[in-house]
Amino acid sequence: MAVDLLDHEVSDLCLGKPALRSLSISATIEDALSALKLTGENHLSVWSCDHSKSDEGEFGGDCVCVGKVCMVDVMCFLAREENRANPMLAMKSPVSMVVSEGSGVVRHVEAYTSLVEVIDFILEGAQNLIVPIDSRTSFNSRKKQLQKALFGPTLHNGREYCWLTQEDVIRYLLSLIGLFSPFPALSIETLGIIGTEIQAVEYHSQATSAIDAISDALTQQTSVAVVNEDGKLIGEISPFTLASCDETVAAAITTLSSGDLMAYIDCGGPSEDVVNVVKERLIEKELDEMLGLLEQLSLSSSSSSSSLLSSSSCSSDEEFGLSPSTTLPSTTRWGRYSRSSSYSARMVRRSEAIVCHPRSSLVAVMIQALTHRVNYVWVIEDDYSLAGIVTFSDMLRVFREHLQ
Template sequence: MAVRLLSHELSDLCLGKPALRSLSITSTVAEALEVLKTSDDSSVSIWSCDHKAEFDPASGFCDDDYEGDCRCVGKICMVDVICYLCKDEHLVSPLLALKEPVSVLLHKTPGIVLHVEPSCSLLEAIDLILGGAQNLVVPIKTKLSYKRRQHQKPSPSVTIHKGREFCWLTQEDIIRFLLSSIGLFSPFPALSIDALGIISSEIHTIEYHSPASGAIGAISRALVDQTSVAVVDSEGTLIGEISPFTLACCDEMVAAAIKTLSSGDLMAYIDCGGPPEDLVQVVSARLKERNLNGMLEHLSMSMSFGGFSSSSSSSDEESTAAPVPRSLRHSRSMSYSARMVRRAEAIVCHPKSSLVAVMIQAISHRVNYVWVIEDDCSLVGIVTFSDMLKVFREHLEAIA
């Protein structure tokens, strides 16, 4: 039965998925930033399309009969922009940095985004993810796509590529699908993560009182690994985390906080509800001390536009009445549109926790990982969606 489940085609998982928001590879970082700020999604797809004369800019369509190439070459999120602006030369002149092409944000790691056909099996998709893919780009058919073919103008950020729209599938989508039929894999999902050997000790950490700037490289690597950076004390006790999933819900001014605050203060800065006013003042003062006037001016502009207003609400009820500032948005995943407000405290489990319990825990908090700690809160390691998928893959090989 489990083997038959994994023979499902990816089209089954694409039902109801929204079309990707797209940006051209020729766009600027500023244009990408604007799309990210106005989107409920945490990331945007970047496309390289050889439209030439066959592309109609008035309708946004590629000619169905044109043989040119339309490819998603990557994805970016707010974390990419934040890490980019953390570079010293960009802090001096952020407006100039934002004029650079969006290609400077793309990861050099190949295969993070892969095109697949709707007929691709779930088992094949798992193999691609275990090989390093984060997002699988799948063509979809929607009523909206058909209407656009009737020459209705598309959204500026959703493009019809050769007459087709696309969605993407992630590790979370596949884990959620497996969890919906977890009984077919009994009894191994009830085993502890320790017994299954999926607790990884390869983790990114930083000490609580250390400058947050020391975590920039770790944040970038955690974004690629789809994990997080653990904040620990001098004895290795887990205190919290600096999570790319949380940073993706903030705005670009977090770059200034990373360069001026300690790791502990940064956790408070990115906590839900927006940064505390006293920390905003600390960031401003330290930018001024370091003569980073370009970023200081950018910060002042953000504050004047209400980006740090503590009176704004992130509730779904009030969001219909007025736009919610990016720093207060916590749409936790690119897979689902539901909003999840979560603090900077880390999501944790015990080595004896069962696999199915950890799966539920990660999905409910909209993260791709769970930290593993002992009873004294000492950090043991981390369990990721990728680790979980490896176990399912090995189980299928064993029963084949």
């Protein structure tokens, strides 16, 4: 019976999904940055189109989504050694310089593709599936031009598209979990899905040493663990959290330690003292242009700082549904998530790092991840040492093996 249900078409999971906001592969990083701020999206799809093959101009043609871009791509690019001295020039670079290049990160599928095929594509490395959707909205010429001016065209090949994520598939499987009994009740240790190949940095290490790890975690839709010298999990540098910040975090990555970077993106945003430390170190390193970028954005946000600080203040654990069973002792420092007053007004996840134990059941871990909108859960031992990580792709592999 479960096999029959998994033969449902992928279009069933796309009901109600909005059309993708898009960006041309010919755009610059500066264009991508402006579009991310204007749309409030965490990611934008990047398309390569040959409009000469269509009478619909920029809303048709032979188009393919080649990847996606987010604020984390931009800040990691600006923080790299070759771009630190002249970030304004670096932002003139083509967006192709930061588009995720991992094999099969995005993949086109038809609306009639079965869910089993989708799971196979994800296990092959796809992070997002590009699915055509029916648009019942009639776009007249003026609306098309307005759409193009604000967000870029949503129509490609004469159609609109959405993308399907690993989270969408896991949520669907959870709704059918009873059909897979009894294996979802087994522990993740028994199922052998605790991954040990993780991205991790030491608390006192320079944040610049974590740039590659952050980029890799973004591609893999995981996170970077911050551990102490004993291998115990202190917190994480989450691409999800960074995506809700602005490009000035590049300055923090350039000057701070990994632990201080956690504090910089902590709930409520960086304190004035931390910002001053970043500025002093930029001066010491003679990174005048990056300093100017930081000061310019800080100045532009000062008029709205009081209202934003009010709205971004930390809320209680209960408000965000945090389980006491996943909280470490008060002596252990865990990063919390928000943004400074200069950050965009996008919704941000403010929660403590999500952890489980090797004895946790698969279904419990699925619920944890879905509740907190993450694609992974850290696995810790009884002494709080980091044992590994469980990801959505690990979970999907177990379901696929069960079907076989």
